Amino acid sequence: MNLSDATQLLRAEALTRYDIYRWIHKALRARMCRVLVAVGGIDVSDGPATARALDQLDALLAVCRGHLQHENDFVHAALEAAQPGSSADAADEHVDHETHIAALAAASAALRREPAADGALRLYHALALFVSENLVHMHMEETEHNAVLWRHCTDAQIQAVEQRLMASLPPAELADTLPWMSLGLNATERAQLLGGLQQAVPAPVFETMLDSAMAPLTEPQRTALARALGRAPVPGLVMC
Template sequence: MRTTPPRFDIYAPIHKALRLFMTDTLQRLGRLDLDDPQDLAAGLGQLDTLLGAASSHLQHENDCIHPALELQQAGASQRIAGEHREHLDIIATLRAHAAALRAAPEAATAHRLYRQLAAFVAENFEHMDMEETRHNQALWAGYSDAELQAIEHRILAGIGPQEMSLWLRWLILALNPTERAQLIAGLPPAAREPVLDSARALLDDGAWGKLCRALGRKVAPGLVEA
């Protein structure tokens, strides 16, 4: 039987990274030690980085994906665009409450921030699922994979080195072995080695071994064979 190759999914990889980033940050906020200034600073620092990344991510979608949707189907992006505006308001609220916790580390303030982030994460999971279903259906009906990849390239061209490094960190951790190898194999040669250095620091021996074999690289002695 012939199987239809999967269509190019512009949302799936970055959403995997964002889901992991969100849940990791939520867990970190839940276990904050308010009596440890370094732990508090690190946890709130990660939250700040997440909120900045989330803001940037939705702007990339607004600028590059939503116009493509509207060209094919007027109003197709209206609901999600409205949710994006709501997300920016929530992000501003989270930043304000994080600043309050930083200024006065109290248990009630920390728990309020944790619950607010949990609600934001929960809403985002539903939001991303709609993008990966309804938006993808509209994109696949109107564009070839090559055209969708061109949209992704425009997004990537607008991401600076620092933001790109951040997303690569979470992508490396979030993707499955095949996706991870495809991501790194698709990088420009000059960028591949630094990303591999980062991957080695992030992955356990088993995952690193799988990545090396997928890329045709020799697995360093002492690593666990998976």
């Protein structure tokens, strides 16, 4: 599928059909870009700052590993049931991504052991390539894979796949993803996400989730979200 075809597909169906990829991919893009900037800013003469950047990178790599497995186990299974062979190319790319994740993890560990400016630059370039590959890969999933799902499945069936995936996640993984998803979503999507959580979980749990979702937002974004949820605006600004 060329770029023109993909763009037409997005215009025609992306806003009317359920998109299993949209919110999690927005979270991943936000996190990847933030971590790429952090790694690009590494100055190995500042040990604590270097360690913080590498901690962010290692956390991102763990998230990417988990995301690959979740897609393999749930989304690819749905694609194969709908149209055999439709996930094959993506599955091959997932294998390549796993190789790149392992190489980045090794480079991160090496830089921790022996901080060096040339090692930091090589790590940054390798991460930039990994992020760029993932951006292209996610676009393919959002267009080609969604086209298969939308052709063969109802929105309710797609949502059922997502619900099974979500039910398989440990609470710590959900908590880790929420602020990045909040950061990546637009105001309407953010209100839908938090509004759904408000209805689905006990009030004390929701308060913790709301604090986490608010943390990376600007003051206007926090105010808009509070209003959408029927709450008083929360003062202050916290950036992750």
